[in-house]
Amino acid sequence: DTGVSQDPRHKITKRGQNVTFRCDPISEHNRLYWYRQTLGQGPEFLTYFQNEAQLEKSRLLSDRFSAERPKGSFSTLEIQRTEQGDSAMYLCFGATGGGPDTEAFFGQGTRLTVV
């Protein structure tokens, strides 16, 4: 148990619908990262927060995607007007501190299927 939880674990939605995922890191995790993983590929960076500030967004994060971390604790990732290409595993991990040697434990992931 990494202490990082994601909800829901699975989501099936119709194309064009909006979906929202949640990631709850442990309280010590001042950094929170979102990744997307399509079938047969390694995870790709989407965005990250330090406390409540969103510090970086990947060009993969189109304007249909928005992420928040309102109180520096849990984070949400929303996808508007979903497309079939959004079908993927969405992973988050939390980290303490800012150095390269800080731990990086992932949640269980949210598997999104757009039909």
Added chain:
Amino acid sequence: AQKITQTQPGMFVQEKEAVTLDCTYDTSDPSYGLFWYKQPSSGEMIFLIYQGSYDQQNATEGRYSLNFQKARKSANLVISASQLGDSAMYFCAMREEWRGNKLVFGAGTILRVKS
């Protein structure tokens, strides 16, 4: 240029034997960390082992060891005494301090342990 290269799409190993999964990386950041993760079919990313760029000794965690050759920029994972439960996808990842400490992943290697 690829930051993380895993040249073995798939590997087979006999149960109880050792196996080495290859990983090479590319960075000019003097401070970085190297991670290995295991991803079973359930999809969660399980942290296995970490090696810091300044660490003098190779990291070990139980049956996992990381063969770190800094001059060659390689960070191979060695799994000793393979078990059937080791069958999974394995990802090598790098975190660079200059780049916001994001994790950059390789394409992964599928390992199958034969009985």
